Amino acid sequence: MIETLFSNLAIFVLSLLVGFEVISKIPSTLHTPMMSGANAIHGVIVAGAIVTAALADSPIGYVLTFIAAALAAANVFGGYVVTDRMLQMFRKPTAANAPARKEDPS
Amino acid sequence: MTPLEFTIGAAYLVSAILFVVGLHLMRAPSTARRGNLVSAGGMAIAVVSTVVTSLLTAGGSPWAWGALILGLAAGGSFGVIRARVVKMTDIPQLVSLFNAVGGGAAAAVAIAAFVLHVNGTTLGPIVTVPIILDVLIGAVTFSGSLIAAGKLQGVIPGKPISFPGARVVNVAAVIVALGAGTLSIMSPHNVVLLLIVLAAALVLGVLMVLPIGGADAPVIVSLLNALTGLAVAMAGFAIDNQAMIIAGALVGAAGTILTLQMAKAMNRSVGSIVLGGFGTGDSKATAGTADQDAANIRQVTADDVAIELAYAQHVMIVPGYGLAAAQAQHEAADLAKLLIDHGIDVTYAIHPVAGRLPGHMNVLLAEANVPYTQMLQLDEANAAFDSCDIALVIGANDVCNPDARKPGNAVSGMPILNVDHAKSVVVLKRSMNPGYAGIPNPLFNDPKTGMYFADARQALDDILIAVKEYVTA
Numbered sequence: 001m002i003e004t005l006f007s008n009l010a011i012f013v014l015s016l017l018v019g020f021e022v023i024s025k026i027p028s029t030l031h032t033p034m035m036s037g038a039n040a041i042h043g044v045i046v047a048g049a050i051v052t053a054a055l056a057d058s059p060i061g062y063v064l065t066f067i068a069a070a071l072a073a074a075n076v077f078g079g080y081v082v083t084d085r086m087l088q089m090f091r092k093p094t095a096a097n098a099p100a101r102k103e104d105p106s
Numbered sequence: 107m108t109p110l111e112f113t114i115g116a117a118y119l120v121s122a123i124l125f126v127v128g129l130h131l132m133r134a135p136s137t138a139r140r141g142n143l144v145s146a147g148g149m150a151i152a153v154v155s156t157v158v159t160s161l162l163t164a165g166g167s168p169w170a171w172g173a174l175i176l177g178l179a180a181g182g183s184f185g186v187i188r189a190r191v192v193k194m195t196d197i198p199q200l201v202s203l204f205n206a207v208g209g210g211a212a213a214a215v216a217i218a219a220f221v222l223h224v225n226g227t228t229l230g231p232i233v234t235v236p237i238i239l240d241v242l243i244g245a246v247t248f249s250g251s252l253i254a255a256g257k258l259q260g261v262i263p264g265k266p267i268s269f270p271g272a273r274v275v276n277v278a279a280v281i282v283a284l285g286a287g288t289l290s291i292m293s294p295h296n297v298v299l300l301l302i303v304l305a306a307a308l309v310l311g312v313l314m315v316l317p318i319g320g321a322d323a324p325v326i327v328s329l330l331n332a333l334t335g336l337a338v339a340m341a342g343f344a345i346d347n348q349a350m351i352i353a354g355a356l357v358g359a360a361g362t363i364l365t366l367q368m369a370k371a372m373n374r375s376v377g378s379i380v381l382g383g384f385g386t387g388d389s390k391a392t393a394g395t396a397d398q399d400a401a402n403i404r405q406v407t408a409d410d411v412a413i414e415l416a417y418a419q420h421v422m423i424v425p426g427y428g429l430a431a432a433q434a435q436h437e438a439a440d441l442a443k444l445l446i447d448h449g450i451d452v453t454y455a456i457h458p459v460a461g462r463l464p465g466h467m468n469v470l471l472a473e474a475n476v477p478y479t480q481m482l483q484l485d486e487a488n489a490a491f492d493s494c495d496i497a498l499v500i501g502a503n504d505v506c507n508p509d510a511r512k513p514g515n516a517v518s519g520m521p522i523l524n525v526d527h528a529k530s531v532v533v534l535k536r537s538m539n540p541g542y543a544g545i546p547n548p549l550f551n552d553p554k555t556g557m558y559f560a561d562a563r564q565a566l567d568d569i570l571i572a573v574k575e576y577v578t579a
Contacts, residue, residue, distance in 0.1 A: 005232050008343055008351055015339075015352045018126055019359025026133040028371075028458040028483055031364060031465030034132050036201050037142050038360040039331055041125055042208045042338045044149060044353040046178075047156040048215035051345050053174035054164035055222045062173040064218040069177025070184075071211035078185025079204050080146045082192065087139035089472040092479070 033090075036083040043076025110162060115348075117155035122352040124148025129356065135478040152349040181207070194473045195433055198463040202255035202327045205334050209247030212337035213304065216240035219344045220300055229294040236343035238287040241300065242307045244337040247330045249311030254330065257315070257323045258462065264323075267316040276313050282306040314380070322379045324463045325368050329376065332361025364464070371458040373510075373520035373543075403538075406556035408565065411498075411532050412572030418495035421445055421452045422487070424525055427542075428501015428535065429562050430461045430470055437566035438500060439474035444570060448577045453480050455487035455497070455523050457505035488524045497528035501562050503541030508549055516543040531555040534565045 026034050049068035056065045125148045131141025160166065185204065192200045216237045223229050229237075256262035283306035290299035318326055339354025341347075369376045415421060423438060442452040454471060461467035468481055482490060491497065499506060506525040510517040525531055526549055533555060540546060549555055558565055 002232070004346060005343075008346070008348065011348055012339055012343075012351050012355050015122075015355030016359045019129075019356040020363060022126060022129045022133075022356075023360040023363045028367070028465055029135060029456070029468045029478060029481055030132060030138055031367075031458070032197060032201075032461075032463050032469050033138060033142075033465070034129075034360070035328060035331060035364055035463070035465075036197070036204075037129070037132055037145060038335070038357045038364075039201055039204050039208065040142075041129075041145055041149070041353050042212075042331075042335050042357040043204075044152055044350050045208060045211045045215060045338045045341060047152055047347055047350055048338075048341045048345060049174065049177070049211060050153070050156045050160050051164075051347065052215055052218040052222070053170045054160035054166040056170035056173070056218070057167055057222070061218060061222050062169050064214055064221065065170050066173040066177040068211050068214035068218060069174045070181035071207040071214060073178040073181030074185035074188075075181075075204050075208040075211060076149060076185070077182040078189040078200075079208075080142065080149070081186050082189035082197070082200060082204075083142045084139065084146075085189065086194075086197070086469050086472070087142055089469070089475075090135040090138065090478050091472070091475065092136065092477055 033083055033086045036079060036086065040076060040079025040083055043072060043079050046072035046076050048072070110159065114155050114159045117151055118347075118349040118352075121148035121152040121155075121349055124151070125353055125356055129360065152353075156347070156349070193433075194470055195430055195462075196259070197469060198324060198327065198466060199255040199258035201463070202251045202258060202323075202330070205327065205331050206248050206251035206255065209244045209251060209330070209334045209337055211244075212334065212341045213241050213244030213248060213307075215341045216244065216344055217300065217304070219341075220294070221297060223294075231291055233344055234291045234294045236340040238291055238300075238303060240337050240340035240344060241303050242283055242287060243333050243340065245304050245307035246311040246314065247334045247337060249308045250315045251311075251327065251330045251334075253312055253315040254318075254323050254326050257318075258327075262316075264319065266319050272313060272317065276310070279306045279310040279313065283310060318379060322372075322374065324459075325365060325372065325374070325376065325379050327463070328361055328365040328368055329380070330361075332358050332365060335359075335361055368459060368464045371464065371521060373517060402551050403557050404553070404555065406532060406558050408558070408568035408572045410556060411558060411569050412576055414496050414530060414532065415441075415445060415450070415498070415569070416448075416573055416576035418445075418450055420490070420494045421450055422455050422482075422490060422494045422497045422528065423452065424455045424457075424497055424499040424502050424506060424523055425467050425471070426457070426460050426500060426502020426505060427462065430467065430501075432501065432562035434500065434562040434566055435470040435474040435476075437563050437570065439471065439476050441566055441570045441573065442476070442480075444573060444577065453482050453487075453490060455482050455491070455525075456484075457502070457523055458484060458521070460502065460505060484521055484523065488527075491524045491527040494528040496530045496532060497525045499525060499531065499533040499535075500566070501535065503535070503547055504543045504545075506549055507541075507543070507545070507547045509545065509547070516545050525549060526552060529554070532558060534558050534560065534562055536561060
């Protein structure tokens, strides 16, 4: 039990350090998509919802499973889709000179 | 170690690598989209391997799997629909909303891990401590992010909301949350204590964000994003899931860095923002506003601006909050394109906190088909202002206030765009009202500055028509 805790803590701390290292080099141009992309990554909580489903054996468990799954799915699917929508608009000059202007929903 | 455990461990490792590689690719506009897809691939692997291992080892009842599928379908379709229809100007509140649901999901997973064990084995502190932390942080980010989204959307007034004794209630909520948390770690069978932690944390999240001004809300969104990452990592500790620990820690680190960078660009400390203070985002509400010397300015017309633009060599557009609020990014891009087509060099000088979220202005311009090579960041832009014939400031104020170089005022020390280094300046603004910092901007009184008072969208349309007269003739 204590070995698990320490190996998990090591993973946690090292991931924090990797995160600091990778993110500090992102240009301010991309801060909004980056925040949205990071937001999508914490949608991994959907894995927690799946584990909850496997453990649930009572009505309260089913309700909690539903809540966790619904919230997590909105986070993970919405997060990736909206980040992709933002990033696909960042174009190189050649593409921007093309006359085709995409329909935008706004 | 069974072959199954080995496979799952390997799959989680792969998904962790994909998350890091994905974030790494996001640091250049040309690879950023691929980075997001790589990260989504990591997510798919993590989810599929969790499903497989759960089915093979735990089983679970058909009811539970039904609830899971129903929840995934409901939440997933909500998320995808919102993500597809949202206007680019409304991105900040959507990011905040997705952050809220992530925090809520983390809290729900922790509560389930606690409740579903009540009748079984006794929970040791190795499990209960992360559960309590997860419920605490998850609930704070859930209610806090919802309030922040409401403020950005305008459903909740942007000005700081406070009531007598708010600070007492705040402290009380912290004490109750920590007290009940400690007690429930000691007696891990008491669901009521856990619910008290949940309720106190929800109240705390609301009270933490309500007193924060709308202009500071982006910093809070980023801070809450980091906290959600930590909540997810705690959930990972509670159910011993390494994919969740790694991803949560990455997001926690990312959110922290962004929050610090943002606060620096706004000349605020994170502490002073969280404690609430000035910064209402609404200039009229700022008490003790120093009046700008309105007599000593030079007003210009669309025609004046058009002549200057048509005969310039280097034009720099400085977009600010006013452009985002008026949704005038397409008009600005059209004007720039017209000038570029006639051989005039046009670039955009973008302050790190222009728009409503750091980097938001870049997204808005990208939406208007502006190639990212024309968007200059602070340092590049400041190098370019010296050779700039005309700087067209659209709805920006504090980010180009030369007083930031002098000590003793609200913007002192803030990194600014050196708009005053341009040979000539035109400022499109609705009125002489001061910006978010509530102080006058001497740039507007500079003899080389022309003021054009109008809504950004209308003004740009008029200038565009006027420019056409000169460049096509």
